[in-house]
Amino acid sequence: xxxxSFQQCSIIIPVLDDTESLENLLEQLQPARQLGHEVIVVDGxxxxxxxxxxxxxxxxxxxxxxxxxxxxxxxxAAAGGEVFWFLHADSKLSIEPCISQIMALHESEKVxxxxxxxxxxxxxxxxxxxxxxxxxxxxxxxxxxxxxxxINRKTFEHIEGFAQIPLMEDIEISKRLKKFCSPLLCSxxxxxxxxxxxxxGIFRTMLLMWYLRLAYAMGTSPERLxxxxxxCS
Numbered sequence: 001x002x003x004x005s006f007q008q009c010s011i012i013i014p015v016l017d018d019t020e021s022l023e024n025l026l027e028q029l030q031p032a033r034q035l036g037h038e039v040i041v042v043d044g045x046x047x048x049x050x051x052x053x054x055x056x057x058x059x060x061x062x063x064x065x066x067x068x069x070x071x072x073x074x075x076x077a078a079a080g081g082e083v084f085w086f087l088h089a090d091s092k093l094s095i096e097p098c099i100s101q102i103m104a105l106h107e108s109e110k111v112x113x114x115x116x117x118x119x120x121x122x123x124x125x126x127x128x129x130x131x132x133x134x135x136x137x138x139x140x141x142x143x144x145x146x147x148x149x150x151i152n153r154k155t156f157e158h159i160e161g162f163a164q165i166p167l168m169e170d171i172e173i174s175k176r177l178k179k180f181c182s183p184l185l186c187s188x189x190x191x192x193x194x195x196x197x198x199x200x201g202i203f204r205t206m207l208l209m210w211y212l213r214l215a216y217a218m219g220t221s222p223e224r225l226x227x228x229x230x231x232c233s
Contacts, residue, residue, distance in 0.1 A: 009037040009102055009150070010081030014064075014071035016044040018089035019053050021193070025091055026057040032095045033059070040079060042071040068145065069162040069169040076161055085150040092120070092191040093148075101186040102150050111155040112177045113184030114143035121194035125202055141182045145170040146192040155180060165222040171213070172222075 011029060015022055022041070029039050038059040043050050044066035054061045064074035076084050083102055098115065105113060116134045119126040133144070143149050149170060159176050162169045177183070197205045 008081040009083045010079035011039045012075035014068045015089045017046045019048045021090040023053045040075040042075040073161040090193040097188045110184040111152040114147040115186040115190045118189040118191045119194040141178045142174040148190045166226040167222040
């Protein structure tokens with residue numbers, strides 16, 4: 001692990017049976033490790049050979065209770081960097097531009113940020129959806145996990161990390177972080193898989209996402225909402 005300094009970023013990836021997508025992501029992240037940043041994978045109880053895929057491609061391979069919040073908190077507890085960058089296993093990105101924009105956090109008065117998102121599907125409707133998602137995030141200051149949220153270590157520790165809830169942990173932490181400042185909006189795009197949209201139908205998936213966000217905003221518990229979300233994942 002590299003010495004502690006702001007220049008080190010800890011990239012934390014919660015996983016659960018994500019062997020193929022994780023392998024692709026880890027290959028993309030190797031240049032960051034060569035620059036002194038660290039990669040931490042936290043498994044939530046996979047049945048596949050995730051640890052074998054990681055081998056010498058990560059700095060830490062950890063196990064935690066299933067659930068992104070618990071897994072990301074476990075990764076952060078082991079991290080040595082001054083910025084924690086949380087990525088989904090199915091992300092695809094250009095690592096050097098992403099790291100460069102994350103490091104801009106030091107030059108700003110911000111303590112957290114996120115990237116624009118690009119959906120992997122070729123359907124033209126995905127271009128509209130991703131534009132709306134990026135615009136909504138910019139207007140509200142709320143980020144989703146697939147936008148690659150990154151947070152200054154001191155701030156993350158001050159707010160005691162992600163809430164231990166089964167869903168909406170990204171929305172919940174965004175609301176708390178907004179009390180410090182709005183997010184640093186990075187124009188570099190992270191591609192995320194559109195498989196859920198393609199499997200369950202674009203319109204149906206959009207309605208589900210709107211329902212979940214609205215219900216959560218109106219006070220429905222994440223535990224109850226997760227019963228609607230998980231079967232469609």
